[in-house]
Amino acid sequence: MAENVDEVRWVHELFPHARSYLDVNSQAGLLRERAVYAHCIHLDDTDRACMAERGAVAAISPTSHLFLGSGFFDYASADRCGLR
Numbered sequence: 340m341a342e343n344v345d346e347v348r349w350v351h352e353l354f355p356h357a358r359s360y361l362d363v364n365s366q367a368g369l370l371r372e373r374a375v376y377a378h379c380i381h382l383d384d385t386d387r388a389c390m391a392e393r394g395a396v397a398a399i400s401p402t403s404h405l406f407l408g409s410g411f412f413d414y415a416s417a418d419r420c421g422l423r
Contacts, residue, residue, distance in 0.1 A: 340364070340397075341386075342378035343409045361386040370395055379417075380410040387420035396423045 341347050341360050350360045357363045361382060364370050372394030379390075379397035390397070399412045417423075 340376040340379050341381040342404075343407070344381060347381050359383065359386050361389060365389065365393075378404070378409065378412075379422075380404060380412055384416060384420050387417055387422045391421035391423070 347360050350363060351357075354363045357366060359382070361370065361376075364376075370390065370393050374393070374395040375398050376390065376395060377398050377400075379387075379399065382390075397412070397417065401412065404410060404412065
């Protein structure tokens with residue numbers, strides 16, 4: 340989920356009416372309690388809060404993100420939004 344900016348851009352091209360990459364999954368009924376989404380680097384606070392409200396969590400791998408140059412997971416924003 341939202342691992343790199345090219346992926347986010349591509350999903351937006353495929354689903355232009357969705358608010359975000361996460362919203363595509365939400366509209367498909369995949370954003371729910373106990374859902375685990377990998378990476379979650381390029382999410383905004385609306386997406387983070389939505390994941391928290393639905394009981395979904397983020398699974399991250401800082402080493403992988405650094406190696407691939409994907410970016411850094413924003414722990415402070417995730418915590419502020421209640422995202423585990």
